[in-house]
Amino acid sequence: MCKEGNCKYLILSIYLQNTCIDGFSTAKFDPVKILAVSDQVVERMYTLAPAGHFKDVDLILGCGDLPYSYLEYIVTMLCTPLYYVPGNHDPEFNSQDARSKAEGGFNLDLKTIIYKNTIIGGFGGSIQYRPDGVNQYSQTGAYLRACALLPKLLFNSIRYKRSLDILITHSPPFGIHDDSDQAHQGFKALNWLIKIAKPKYLLHGHTHFYRNNISDSETIYANTKIVNVYPYKVIEIKK
Numbered sequence: 001m002c003k004e005g006n007c008k009y010l011i012l013s014i015y016l017q018n019t020c021i022d023g024f025s026t027a028k029f030d031p032v033k034i035l036a037v038s039d040q041v042v043e044r045m046y047t048l049a050p051a052g053h054f055k056d057v058d059l060i061l062g063c064g065d066l067p068y069s070y071l072e073y074i075v076t077m078l079c080t081p082l083y084y085v086p087g088n089h090d091p092e093f094n095s096q097d098a099r100s101k102a103e104g105g106f107n108l109d110l111k112t113i114i115y116k117n118t119i120i121g122g123f124g125g126s127i128q129y130r131p132d133g134v135n136q137y138s139q140t141g142a143y144l145r146a147c148a149l150l151p152k153l154l155f156n157s158i159r160y161k162r163s164l165d166i167l168i169t170h171s172p173p174f175g176i177h178d179d180s181d182q183a184h185q186g187f188k189a190l191n192w193l194i195k196i197a198k199p200k201y202l203l204h205g206h207t208h209f210y211r212n213n214i215s216d217s218e219t220i221y222a223n224t225k226i227v228n229v230y231p232y233k234v235i236e237i238k239k
């Protein structure tokens with residue numbers, strides 16, 4: 001929960017939790033087909049994309065820890081908008097440094113946008129596991145970052161009667177698709193954001209499935225579908 005001096009955020013969150021309706025329940029909504037990618041370069045992307053395999057995709061969402069050259073290749077081949085969040089292996093964002101961003105894409109960290117009447121928000125980074133780690137945050141730090149999203153969520157809830165449809169993150173929420181080691185512990189702040197913003201989907205990366213994908217990659221939590229997109233997934237949202 002928000003720390004000292006952030007009572008206004010607490011009030012905002014209570015307002016959102018009690019006023020926002022679930023996801024797309026009453027929203028006018030255009031179908032959207034998403035190519036979501038994270039964490040690992042998939043070599044066959046270099047043959048699938050030119051062959052038109054993803055030609056009907058409306059949107060590319062990046063969940064972090066991918067070379068920006070890979071994202072730039074995909075956005076160039078598909079000619080569709082790209083929104084992404086940085087992971088713990090990505091460089092620290094610097095608007096003056098071209099190497100810290102994917103050209104042709106939009107860094108959605110702590111922002112929300114509307115695409116085809118779908119509200120999409122972003123939350124980058126992972127749990128802090130190295131003192132000098134980039135894009136790494138403590139659980140408390142993650143709560144403070146989540147609080148920074150609240151004014152945008154409030155604006156959306158007033159204007160669109162819902163605050164968020166899709167949340168893209170690098171880290172999973174705490175206790176969902178995460179792991180017990182420090183580097184792969186999920187953010188508790190994301191569980192909190194899900195409860196107050198009520199997105200229909202949360203797409204994340206960071207957690208690789210080493211056991212031949214035996215573990216489930218989709219979980220429902222508080223009416224939100226949590227999807228581990230590693231290494232990529234095509235998701236069709238109809239309503």
Ligand SMILES: [Zn+2]
Pocket residue numbers: 065087088089126170205206207
């Ligand atoms: Zn990661």
